[in-house]
Amino acid sequence: MNEPTNSTIDTATGLSAPAELSTERVKDIFTTIARKYELFNAVSSFGSYRRWLDGMMRQAPIMAHHDVLDIAGGTGDVSRWVARFHHPRHIQCTDLVPAMLDVARAHKARGDFGDVPIDFDVVDAQDIPYEDESYDIITMAYGIRNMPDRPRALAEMQRVLKPGGALVCLEFSTPPNPIWRALYTFYLKHLIPFWGGLITGDRSGFVYLAKSIRAFPDQQGLAKLMEDAGFVGITWKNYTGGIAAVHVAHKPN
Template structure:
């Protein structure tokens, strides 16, 4: 599989689901998808994953080794599920930055967290993962959950994350991946391409966005490819753990 979206194409094109589009247009096309689904994002996540996305995120928190006082960047943090938990754990001496390229998602996340009374240690930043607006060596932990596959240039984004991590810091990438067993793969394909867009149509009134979701998952690098991409960006001691049969994988790497 390609090491990034662009290497299998010419220099100016990339994937948008199964479509090939101009690289400079992808960010705005992805933005349109998430502007469209932002309001129903949490409901759809629960429906599509039967609630298991909460367990995947909980696993990520456990694997992050987060401690009170840590500074955490929740990249592509969307509606703030990871941020909420991190905020509790790092306490008043720590800090969480919830960053997302999409203003609609960021607004939904900010409203949700404020409604839950989580205000003391959270900041909100609208940022592109490829050009993180932070100084070098800033964060103890960076997480990106279900966001990397939407990034136009993943290698560039990984290098950007590496730059802003402190030495000793770690990156956790939670993302859809390739199921380990062929039977599961086929069942998953059927579910993704036949049921998921219909669910999107019914609940979020937007079947096309969920068609993109299914396609973007298939176009995302598999477990080993993503691990190699992390190594190429400079990360060390990289590992990954398949969750729910490889439907999702959690990649982890350190900066030393």
């Protein structure tokens, strides 16, 4: 188990702050919006989130004999894509917020994971309750941005991966083109809180979402955090002009 680091931040600003501030806020937000989360995703990204998940799956080196750990798995979107694209031996879908996993369990009851064995568990990624070297692949979409102790979370993921295993991380990122970046920043500041408030009734949660995206490191910055946690062979691919990026990082053999 990795100990907490001295570098906890407020995930809305990137400034130094006690971890509890961000953890309690994120629990509140995702407990409130859990049932509307998927609808918001579909509407606010104009369907792009599906293309980004397809890209994530193409980059994910998952094989049929693999055990996959989905971190910050939420309502199970990534796990569903993994089941459909890669049909691994087992998926462990985890999240900090029980209400999000309840929606994922309802997907299981509807048969949305096909015949791939899947289990659900409430897990804080900064303190993963699993054995060292127990997973072949970790997937994580839109998770690390919400974690106040990112070095510890990445160190925990590194610990539970088998040697040679890979972390596949989809996250909002920074468009390199300044004009596209300016348009996107306007969309984040003004339209995301509007759509979010309309669909879920929780405008403040979406003000947070927009702030956290703007405060998050760019592609190189995230790669550096991964490198500092001991990952090697880190690559990334931009989607929709860099609004999102998928990083793949390996644990050394």
